Amino acid sequence: MTDAAKQQVPIDEAVSGLPVPKTERGRRTLRALLDAAALEFGASGFHATGITDITRRAGVALGSFYTYFASKEDIFRALVTDLSAQVKAHVTPRVEEAPDALSREKAALGGYLDFVSQQQLIYRIIDEAEFVAPDAYQGHYRSTVARVTARLEAGAARGELKEGVGEVEAWAIAGMNVFLGLRYGVWGKDRDLAEVLARAHELVADGLRRR
Template identity: 75%
Template sequence: MNDRPADAEAPQSEVARTPRTARGRKTLRALLDAAAEEFGAKGFHATGITDITRRAGVALGSFYTYFPSKEDIFRALVTDMSAQVREAVGPHVKAAPGALEGEREALAAFLRFVSRQQLIYRIIDEAEFVAPDAYAEHYRSTAARIAERLQAGAARGELREDVGEAEAWAIVGMNVFLGLRYGVWEKDADLDGIIDRANRLLADGLRRRDGD
């Protein structure tokens, strides 16, 4: 049993590792889920490691098997949430018949995700100050995936040939704030109507027209 104080940092040699066993993966998942609840409800500074381990049902010493510090689990949580968004959206985009339909399905899947995981906004926003590297990577990787989709659509002749990074970042901003407005602040919104209107906005700006 590790009796290190709850918020003390472990030696740097104690590096978090990907669990090799099902039990280890279950413990890691429990820690990340508990961290999401604790950080999301109270914020980074008001949350202690013991709060996380207590909620996860994990011994304090076991925490340091996976994370050297509270900062490290917060950073890992941001990365994990980014992966959850990617996994929630990706299959719907792949199943869409075209580029514009793919962006519609991406927004729909994202709104469904944030309606279930509303704490993501507080955690990601706080990451700007607590884990700025993970914060930046979250948005950069999201924009890069969208840019890749747009460029693939352009290569197929569905979208304007000049679409790329700037348009991808614009879509990131639109999706983030639509998620905040209609996935978090208002739970009874007509999501299909909102998604259709957003997709029309994209279509008017992105679709290839004769002469382009």
């Protein structure tokens, strides 16, 4: 996790759902635990990661973990929420800079590819949530797709996109983005991401564009 990314999403109740520790020392410990958990879960997966792996990396005692989290699942869930917010924080500004609906979708895919190719571990965490914390997983994708849907509908309303595009198209586009990110951002970097972006965008551009 880059420091930059972290600072975009400071620990507070809005993001993590966790109570903010009363002392500065407490806030440092909580942040250390979350960062360590991201690295460990990302590298080894939920089940292969032990609480001791997390606390050892965070440099705190085992017992301290339970001052901040009720269980291993609890920190995992907090992490998914945290990372989900990071993806959003990374993609949103790029989208907003784009001049029209079609280029907004391209910017979204570009931002996403860029993010996952840097943050491969995070990718694994969110995907594993399907099995560890299905509600958090669904929450992530549903809210992600809700944003896509809103963009498409707004574009259609402004006459920039074909009438009727909405949720179904949003899920389709989200699936494309996720698979392209997995294949070309995580599994292998054997292809230029700019090319992937261009070709993928071209694939759907006509389907989205107003006739």
